Amino acid sequence: MMLLTNDQVVDLAIIAVLLIGVAQFRSVRRARAGNLIAAAALACSAWLVVYRYGLIDPGIAAAGLALGLLAGAWLAAKVNMVQIPAMIAFQHGAGALAAVLISFVELTRLPTADTVVRTLSGVLGMVVGALTFTASMVASGKLSKRMKQRPSFLLWHNTMLLAGIALAVFLSIPATRAPGAGYAYWLVLLAAVSGVLGVLFSIRVGGADMPVLISFLNATAGLAAAFCGVAIGNRLLIAAGATVAASGSILTYVMCEAMNRTLGHVLMPGKTPVQNPRITEADRGVDALSEVSVTEATKTSDPLPAAAEAAIAVTSVIIVPGYGMAEGQAQHETVLLANQLVSMGKKVRFAIHPVAGRMPGHMHVLLAEADTDPDLLIEIDEANQAFRDTGLVIVVGACDVVNPAAITSTGTPISGMPILRADEAQNVVVCNLDRRPGYSGVENPLYDKANTILLLGDARVTLRQLREALEAAK
C-alpha cells in the first residue's frame, strides 16, 4: 500500500469529522452539536471542491446555490412538526433529482476509455436517484394528504413492475457501454423508466406503512449519492452517501420489526381482503382484577364522569398517543391533561410505539413540541411490563398499536405485530374520533371490553372536558 497523498489525508479527515458529528446522535444532549459538526463538515468539503477544481461559471453556480439555500431555509423554518415527514420526503426527492442530473452530466462527459465500474456506478446512481425522486414525491404527496393515503392498485400492477424492471435492465446495458451516438437519449429513457418504477412501487404503500417507505427512501437517497460519488471519483461523496445508506437501512429494519413485516411485504403488498377476527366473549370479559370498579355502568351512562372517576381513583396512568392525536392537533391538550394528572399526584407516563407517527421517532418530536417532560416517555418494552400494574390507560388517537387482535388472531394484517398491551391495564379510556378500525382495517376488541370507556369525538374537546372534570373534582 502506497502512502496517502495530502488530498487523501484531508478527505479522510473531513470524513472522520462527519462521522463524529453523526456519532453525537447517540445522546440527546450532544445531538445538536453533532448536527452542526456534520453541517460544518459538508461546508468544508464544498469549499474544498471549489478550491481544488475551481469554478468556470461562478455566477451561475452561485445563483443556483443561493436560490436553493434561500428556498430550503425558508421552508425549513416554516414547516410544523406534524408536516415533518412530508417535508423530509420532499427533500429526499430534491436531493435524489440532483443526483440524477449530476450522474447524467458525468456519464455524458466521462472519457470513453474510463473504467466500467465508474460508468456502471453513474448508471446506478441515475437509476436509484430517479426511483428515489419519484417515490419520494409520491410519499410526500401522501403524507401531506395531497394524494389519497390508501394504497393504490393499478391494473396489472405486478406485471407492469416486472416489465419496468426488465426494461430498466435492458436499457442499462447500452448505457454502460462507451458513449456514442444517441447515448444521452438512452440515459434519459433509462431515467424515465426508473422514475415510473418509483411511482409504481410507492403508490401501493399507504398510511401506517409510511415509516418503512420513508426510511427506505432515506437509504436509497444515500445509495444514489454514493454511486454518484464513485462516478465522479469523489471520496467525500462516497463516504457520506454510504453513511446515509447505513442509517436508512437500520431505520428501515427497525420499522419493519416494529410492524412485524418484511420490506418485501411493504413494497409488494398482496391485495388480500381484511378478515376480521371473531371477537369472543372471553375478549369482552374483564380478565384483569379492577383496581377501581367502573364496569357495566359505564357502557350505558355518560362516559365522561366515569372516565373522570377512574382517573381520580387510580394512582398510575399511562397515555398512549397515536398518529390520530397529531392529525387532530390534540398533542397540547394531551400534555395539559398529563400535567393535570401529575399535579394530582399520579404517576404519569407516555408509552410510545415505534410506529406511532408517520416516520421513525415522529411521536417523540410531536410530544417534545408540546413540551412534554422527556423523562415521562417510555418505549414499548418498558411499557408492556408496566401496563399490568397501571390503573388507567388513556389512548389518544391510536388504534392498531393497541389492538389485542394482533396477538389473539391469525391471518390479519396486524397479526404478530408487537403492540402496546393497553388491554392489560385495569381501566382504559379511549379518546378516538370514532370506533372505526385503524389503518389496518382490523376491528379493535379493546373497544368492547367491559373496562373500556369510549370518549369518542374530537380529542381536543374530549381531553379538555376530561381535564375540566378533574379540575372541578379537586
Next chain:
Amino acid sequence: MADLYIMLAVFFASLAIGFLIIAKVPPRLHTPLMSMTNAISAVTILGAFLIFSVETGSWVKLLGLVAMGLAAFNVVGGFVITDRMLRLFRRHERQAGTESAEGG
C-alpha cells in the same frame, strides 16, 4: 486503478462505521437522525460544483444550475429542520433546569 480500490474501501468502511454508530442512536432521536442524514445525502452538491469546474455547453450549465439549487435546498433544509427539532428536545431540559436522562 488504485484510486478505485480506495473508493471501494471508503464505501465499505463508511457503511460499516455508519452501521456501528447508528445502531446505538436511541429511538427518541430517530426523526432528527433521518432529517440530518437526509441533509448529508445532499452531499451530491459536490457533484454540482464539479459540473461547473470544466468548460461546458449551455444545456449542461442549465442542468448544473438546477442540480445545484435542488441539492442546496436539501442540504440547508435538512440541517435547519434537524436543529429546530433538537432545540425542542433541549427546551424542556433548559426550562426545568434538570438533568435529562440520556438515551431512549
